[in-house]
Amino acid sequence: MPLPSHASRTPNPSPRARGARSHRLRSAVLVALSAGLVAATLPASAPTPLGIGDPLFPQLGNPGYDVLTYDIGLTYPGRNTAPLAGVTRIEALATADLDRINLDFTHGTVSAVTVDGEPAEWTSSGEDLVITPARPVAEGEALEITVDHTSDPSGPEDSGGWVRTSDGLAMANQADAAHRVFPSNDHPSDKAYFTFRITAPSTLTAVANGLRESRVRDGDTTTWTYRTVHPMATELAQVSIGTSTVVHRKGPHDLPVRDVVRTADREVLEPWLRRTPGHLEWLESRLGPYPFENYGVLISDADTGFELETQTLSLFERGLFTEPGYPEWYVDSVMLHELAHQWFGDSVSPRAWSDLWLNEGHATWYETLYAEEKGGPTLEQRMKAAYGASDRWRADGGPPAAPKPPEPGQKISLFRPVVYDGAALVLYALRHEIGAEAFERLERRWVSEHRDGTASTADFTALAAEVSGRDLTRFFADWLYAERTPPMPGHPDWRSPAAGRTAAGAAKPG
Structure with a gap:
């Protein structure tokens, strides 16, 4: 996420043909239960907002079904303050008997809903769209939900969802704002395949996650269709509409690399754009x-x-590349940070938002290693500084794997230093504890074994113990959940001034 400023190429399988494989896309309710979350009660007599019980975003997601695909049609009127017309089609598998179906959706107007082609009743409750189908849905049944709606880009942008740019729109949905754009099961535990169909004035360019499937002009408008090859969490969806140029080149193994920039910025940004193949090679190694x-x-x-690490198409502010004062190594490492997220957070998604440290800690880790090679601070310098601030960060934001909820009205305040450098500090300690060779094997196995899925902190700690052949229970209890930062392996002289105390309670010298 929000990093603060300062190979398969097979087509999407049909969900109805893949019914037996739907276990790969775990249902929100089953994932919540397996993660130890409190599952919400299924709909009763009165329409109510539901959630899967995520401790940080308790009303995100909905129990009772597993989304397999989204097909999202959006028509852009040419003004980025006017609502877009939208049609969202969801194919899902029911994991419980449902009299009602809840979707996360707000900041748009619904005009029609069907379930399996039959008109359905609907109402809003909180930030949920509560649908009553013409007949109840049985557990194990495939269902298709179609919602005709608007998608409104107006309003405060710090709430997430649509971002108004100088020439159009882009998306920033993390952590809980995809449902401000389209109806969805808006929790990363329920990943699905996406198709986007974007109609816009033909003078503009539309781009979305995945591969472009078609571009069809009809008079003054053009419809662009994009499809993902791998499942994706809703918070990683990206649609860009503007006076853009799409720049194509090849990455490692002939991987298609496409960058999207304002046409007016094409030449000035090229020195940065051409770096991506090298970033890919560095991380793949x-x-x-x-x-x-x-x-x-x-x-x-x-x-x-x-x-922001939106899947296959990371979002950056223009100013990062054009404003004077940012060192070259810094800009380079920020680009590397968002690319690292494609492994950590996008391919391997958090099962609950308290697993965020796995995303941001790893992206910060590789950003730091890369910055060191390019002339920035060394890893040891950055980690020593982080250690000195760690107790303060834990007091302000909670321990890395048990972060405090975001501040009221400030949803992205969840992204505090403790889940960036504070979490990278955990990885630094782990590498000292188990050795560099075991740590590197752990990293490769983590992204390989959980590819295209979701995983939890418990999954990571179990794999670390397996790879290292060590009982790491106490290590992770202290480093991930303690109020105070434990001693750093290999660096007994490091201190955290906010809490330098001995076991007996006497203050340590600074």
Whole structure:
């Protein structure tokens, strides 16, 4: 996510043909139960907002079904303050008997809903769209939900969803804002395949996650269709509409690399765009093959305050590359950070939002290693500084694997230093504890064994113990969940000034 500013190429299988394989896309309710979350009660007599019980976003997601595919049609009117017309089709598998079906959706107007082709009743409750189908849905039944709606880009942009750029729109849905754009099961535990059909004035270019399937002009408008080859979490969806140029080149193994920039910025940004193949090679040498069908950067002329790892097409602010004062190594490493997320957070998605440290800690780890090679601070310098601030970060934001909820009205305040450098510090300690060779094997196995899936902190700690042949229970209890930062293996002299105390309670010297 929000990093604050300062290979398969097979087509999408049909969900109805893949019914027996739907276990690969775990249902939200089963995932919640396996992660130890509190599953919400299924619909009763009165329409109510539901959730799968995520401790940080308790009303995100909905129990009772597993989404297999989204087909999202959006028609852009040519003004980025006017609502887009939308049609969202969802194919899913029921994992429980359902009298009602809840979707996450807000900031749009619904005009019609069908379930399996039959008109359905609907109402809003909180940020849920509550649908009553013409007949109840039985557990194990495939269902198709179609919602005709608008998607409104107006309103405060710090709430997430649509981002208004100088020439159109882009998306920033993390952590809980995809349902401000389209109806969905808006939790990363329920990944699905996506198709986007974007109709816009023919003077504009539309781009979305995945591979372009078609571009069809009809008079003054053009419809662009994109399809993902791998499943994706809703928070990683990306649609860009604007006066853009799409720049194509090849990455390692002939991987398609496509960058999206304002046409006016094409030449000035090229020195940065051409770096991506090298970034890919660098990460592949450490983690194995890049996990998706293509990659590129979307550089928007907008003031978001962060960069974002939307799947296959990372979102960046133009100012990161054009404002004076940022060292070259810094910009380079920020690009590497978002690319690292394609492995950590996108391919391997968090099962619950408290697993966020796995995303941000790993992206920060590889960003730091890369920055060191390019002239930035060394890994040891950055980790020593992080250690010195770690107790303060834990007090402010909670331990890395048990972060405090975001502040009311400030949803992205979840992305605090403790899940960035504070989490990278955990990885630094782990590498000291188990050795560099075991750590590198752990990293490769993690992204390989959980590719295209979701995984939890418990999964990571179990794999670390298996790879190292060590009982790491106490190590992870202290480093991931303790209020205070434990001693750093290999660096007994490091101190965290906010809490330098001995076991007996006497203050340690600074």
